Amino acid sequence: MELNANAFGRNSRKALLDKTLQEALGRTTGRFQAHRDAAVAAFPEFEATRERASRIKRDVLDHLDTYLARFIAEAEKRGTIVHVARDAAQAREIAARIARDEGVTLAVKSKSMASEEISFNEALQGAGVTVVESDLGEFIIQLAGEAPSHIIAPAVHKTREQISRLFERHLGEPPTDSIPELVGMARKHLRAKFLSAGMGVSGGNFLVADTGSVVLVTNEGNGRMGTVLPRVHLAVVGIEKVIPRMADLPTFLRILPRSASGQAISSYVSIVTGTRRAGDPEGPERMHILLLDCGRSAILEGKYREILKCVRCAACLNACPVYQSVGGHAYGWVYSGPIGAVLTPLLVGLPEAAALPDASTLCGACADVCPVKIPLPDFLLELRSDAREQGLKTPGEIAAMKGYAGVMKRAGLLEAIERIAGVLGQFFTKGKGIGGLPYPFSGWTERRDFPAPAARPFRKQWKIKRGARG
Amino acid sequence: MVNERESLFRRLSAACGGHDGAVAGEPLPGGAPLAPEGDRVALFEKTFTAAGGILLRAPVEKTLSDLGETLRAEGVTALFFPEDDAASREIAEALVPFGPFNLTTAEEVREGSTSVTAGFRTAEAGIAETGTIVETSAGGKTLLPGLLADVHVSIVPVTSVVGRMEEALSILAAGTPRNISFLTGPSKTADIEQTLTVGAHGPKKAIALLLG
Numbered sequence: 001m002e003l004n005a006n007a008f009g010r011n012s013r014k015a016l017l018d019k020t021l022q023e024a025l026g027r028t029t030g031r032f033q034a035h036r037d038a039a040v041a042a043f044p045e046f047e048a049t050r051e052r053a054s055r056i057k058r059d060v061l062d063h064l065d066t067y068l069a070r071f072i073a074e075a076e077k078r079g080t081i082v083h084v085a086r087d088a089a090q091a092r093e094i095a096a097r098i099a100r101d102e103g104v105t106l107a108v109k110s111k112s113m114a115s116e117e118i119s120f121n122e123a124l125q126g127a128g129v130t131v132v133e134s135d136l137g138e139f140i141i142q143l144a145g146e147a148p149s150h151i152i153a154p155a156v157h158k159t160r161e162q163i164s165r166l167f168e169r170h171l172g173e174p175p176t177d178s179i180p181e182l183v184g185m186a187r188k189h190l191r192a193k194f195l196s197a198g199m200g201v202s203g204g205n206f207l208v209a210d211t212g213s214v215v216l217v218t219n220e221g222n223g224r225m226g227t228v229l230p231r232v233h234l235a236v237v238g239i240e241k242v243i244p245r246m247a248d249l250p251t252f253l254r255i256l257p258r259s260a261s262g263q264a265i266s267s268y269v270s271i272v273t274g275t276r277r278a279g280d281p282e283g284p285e286r287m288h289i290l291l292l293d294c295g296r297s298a299i300l301e302g303k304y305r306e307i308l309k310c311v312r313c314a315a316c317l318n319a320c321p322v323y324q325s326v327g328g329h330a331y332g333w334v335y336s337g338p339i340g341a342v343l344t345p346l347l348v349g350l351p352e353a354a355a356l357p358d359a360s361t362l363c364g365a366c367a368d369v370c371p372v373k374i375p376l377p378d379f380l381l382e383l384r385s386d387a388r389e390q391g392l393k394t395p396g397e398i399a400a401m402k403g404y405a406g407v408m409k410r411a412g413l414l415e416a417i418e419r420i421a422g423v424l425g426q427f428f429t430k431g432k433g434i435g436g437l438p439y440p441f442s443g444w445t446e447r448r449d450f451p452a453p454a455a456r457p458f459r460k461q462w463k464i465k466r467g468a469r470g
Numbered sequence: 471m472v473n474e475r476e477s478l479f480r481r482l483s484a485a486c487g488g489h490d491g492a493v494a495g496e497p498l499p500g501g502a503p504l505a506p507e508g509d510r511v512a513l514f515e516k517t518f519t520a521a522g523g524i525l526l527r528a529p530v531e532k533t534l535s536d537l538g539e540t541l542r543a544e545g546v547t548a549l550f551f552p553e554d555d556a557a558s559r560e561i562a563e564a565l566v567p568f569g570p571f572n573l574t575t576a577e578e579v580r581e582g583s584t585s586v587t588a589g590f591r592t593a594e595a596g597i598a599e600t601g602t603i604v605e606t607s608a609g610g611k612t613l614l615p616g617l618l619a620d621v622h623v624s625i626v627p628v629t630s631v632v633g634r635m636e637e638a639l640s641i642l643a644a645g646t647p648r649n650i651s652f653l654t655g656p657s658k659t660a661d662i663e664q665t666l667t668v669g670a671h672g673p674k675k676a677i678a679l680l681l682g
Contacts, residue, residue, distance in 0.1 A: 229617075
């Protein structure tokens with residue numbers, strides 16, 4: 001996928017002015033959050049399960065060489081062909097070669113963020129293979145020629161009217177404003193693809209080391225179709241998705257759907273292991289797993305190792321006030337929200353995405369909901385400081401921060417500034433707030449409105465209130 | 471490619487900092503109380519229904535007429551079941567007069583039959599914790615009735631209902647069949663305007679027939 005992360009400011013401005021997107025975001029993120037909170041509240045063991053999941057993931061990352069070797073050995077024992085790609089270019093080459101060698105002309109794909117990282121579809125199209133996205137949301141945005149804007153609800157920015165127009169134009173369906181009818185049209189169209197495709201392509205939510213299995217978690221059932229019907233199955237998965245044992249899987253199945261959509265479990269969990277066995281009436285004759293490094297081993301080596309614990313539930317997106325306001329496209333690459341603000345700079349290089357760690361208010365909501373306890377706000381701060389050390393901040397930003405620190409350390413100076421700001425602020429803004437400041441402060445106010453400085457500073461108000469309470 | 475793999479493992483070993491190779495491994499969950507069979511089945515009924523499934527229980531005559539009615543309401547005209555699944559065959563054949571329904575085969579459905587279908591299959595386990603039906607490919611069993619049908623009818627012997635996911639996996643993952651599927655409620659999507667809609671790719675209705 002094309003990288004445009006450093007344009008976060010410009011992208012957000014566009015997103016904030018997009019009325020359809022704003023409505024969709026308001027509707028969606030709120031609902032996701034409410035469902036997630038209700039599911040967590042209804043499951044008293046959530047906290048203990050989360051702790052356990054976090055520890056298992058930590059253990060895996062600390063011994064990834066051992067677990068990944070075990071996974072590969074077990075998978076190969078059951079007839080799976082395992083490929084390893086160092087970077088996106090190599091992954092594309094391998095994927096195209098697999099499709100060519102298998103004689104595939106049509107592939108049906110279920111959702112895979114990892115495949116977005118390597119621009120999988122373009123690679124296969126380059127090899128003459130048609131790739132059809134089968135997740136409904138992905139299918140819609142593929143018809144629209146766009147990129148996903150949410151990990152688990154990629155078409156969150158599309159209205160039913162827009163979708164009906166897409167189906168009219170590309171599938172020849174009559175217009176409708178009924179969502180069940182739209183779903184039925186996609187079902188009919190995609191069922192035919194599943195039944196005729198030579199290859200099913202999937203991601204992988206988990207790789208089970210002790211059995212060599214790939215686990216797919218879906219609600220629509222597309223992952224299931226694509227791993228049972230076509231004669232070839234290709235799973236494109238990041239190396240960090242390993243879990244030690246089949247017995248650990250339930251722990252993750254208890255946190256992932258609850259965090260993602262507020263379900264106790266998703267409609268479907270497929271655990272697939274190797275090729276069809278003698279006597280099996282169906283199932284793929286060939287199975288390939290393409291394991292992606294693509295920057296992961298470098299992350300593993302550094303201080304951000306724990307970001308690789310991520311299970312891609314998207315709870316941090318829904319909880320994030322910045323994501324709620326600007327949506328996924330603003331982040332300019334595959335991953336959005338707090339996880340994207342950390343993962344993207346680490347995968348593509350900080351200079352290419354230095355704007356993203358600033359795309360946060362550091363409110364901590366992401367860390368509160370993360371089902372594997374990734375310290376996202378700490379990582380965001382750490383990345384900001386890395387950006388400064390690498391000279392990726394403007395001298396103006398650095399000077400402003402130094403000045404701010406200087407003032408905050410001197411109580412008397414702060415008090416004087418507060419008093420002056422209170423008087424001047426109220427006078428100039430008539431108490432209404434600050435919408436735009438002249439250069440060099442315009443960088444701050446371009447995309448933010450600030451309240452006017454209070455006539456009476458907070459610390460004074462605090463003193464008075466505390467005094468009143470005795 | 472072997473070289474690329476070796477090079478990956480060199481990078482990983484360097485990153486993991488030359489640990490002694492001993493993997494700690496988490497202790498397995500300390501077995502939450504496993505309810506006696508009666509309670510497990512009651513919990514399964516509750517969770518299966520909460521997940522959007524329709525649960526029917528004997529006596530058989532009443533169940534058959536209820537099931538027939540549910541299938542007719544969904545517009546079902548054809549029934550199919552695995553060749554070697556005696557319980558499914560018995561129930562599907564007994565249902566024919568309640569339709570009228572035709573009997574068809576998984577192959578015909580796979581060829582792209584235009585009938586609205588109900589696919590029957592005996593479940594290998596029910597999981598009370600989540601209301602989940604477990605089907606595997608072990609022993610050459612087919613998954614097509616739960617995959618291709620518009621309505622999926624699972625035959626669930628009460629003795630196969632377990633409490634937690636771990637139990638189902640410890641029984642069914644032995645020998646790691648090619649496919650282990652957890653099916654919970656109907657196929658759903660909320661990808662259009664966050665509106666929950668059934669029947670995205672899989673069955674629009676999930677029915678469990680508890681036997682015993």
